Amino acid sequence: MTASHYSETRTARIEWPTIGLIILTYVAITGLVLFHGAFPWWALPVGAYFTALHVSLQHEVLHGHPTRHRWVNELLVFLTPTFWVPYGRYRDTHLRHHNDIDLTDPVRDPESYYLLPEDWAAAGPLKRLVYLVNQTLAGRMLIGPAVSIVQFWTEEWRQILRGDTYRLREWILFSTSCILVILFITQIAGMPFLEYYLLIAYPGLSLSLVRSYCEHRAAESPEHRTIIVEASWFWSVLFLFNNLHVAHHTRPALPWYRLPAYYAANRQALLSKNDGYTMKGYAEIFRRYFFTAKEPIAYPNVSWLRPAKAAHR
Secondary structure (H helix, E strand, C coil), X not given: CXXXXXXXXXXXXXXXXXXXXXXXXXXXXXXXXXXXXXXXXXXXXXXXXXXHHHHHHHHHHHCCCCXXXXXXXXXXXXXXXXXXCCHHHHHHHHHHHCCHHHCCCCCCCCCCCCECHHHXXXXXXXXXXXXXXXXXXXXXXXXXXXXXXXXXXXXXXXXXXXXXXXXXXXXXXXXXXXXXXXXXXXXXXXCCHHHHHHHHHHHHHHHHHHHHHCXXXXXXXXXXXXXXXXXXXXXXXHCCCCCCHHHHHHCXXXXXXXXXXXXXXXXXXHHHHCCCCEECCHHHHHHHHCCCCCCCCECCCHHHCCCHHXXXX
């Protein structure tokens, strides 16, 4: 597979707020790891906020920020504190996700959590259980990172074993990043890796999945499939204002710190565009969906999707 053909408008200058946030993120994680012995174990999950923020920063980078040089941008977020997926493969799949006509399509959208009805009908009891648990917010935070790792890694290595050298290159880069970070954690900071992963890295992935839980819904019109969450600063900064997700999909190359002003200036138009699909903060999402699935797993109406014969991977 080659990189996505999706085109981004890259900035013509250095975006210092993003540079500063990248530095702050790495400094915070480094400080917690180096001085982990000075903190009680229950304080270490503060680092989860910054590992989740790193995921958000990777998302910012793949959209062409904070400089006009892609190699500089990607180098800035090269070191992975989450050990989740290769950045390059995240970039490729996410840019495919921005083909808005196919949002939520179980076949075409790499970030869809739906299954085609026939695939759901054919699923065995264990697979159904995993999907049902993962469809609640509590389940998404508890097992969601593990489910995504197993699914993504399995498919990636299946393609690599079939001779996909592009994927192999991205995994070599990812492995190099992982090794460097693990050596720092265990050999320089002297922190047990399992302690780091369970108290900082994995909870960070759980936090990052809160954003994607309600981001999209099945709807007949693709423009009605993307949410607006008018959230507090705690969540908004963590997600780099991608809680205003319609604004991001409308202007995907807009830097994170300009999204609030763009949303404020175009709020009514954006609410009309997505047919009022909005939440008044993440507290509402937790209250409504922590133990209750937002939607069924089987796609509710396949007639809303483009004909299957046009689909491709």
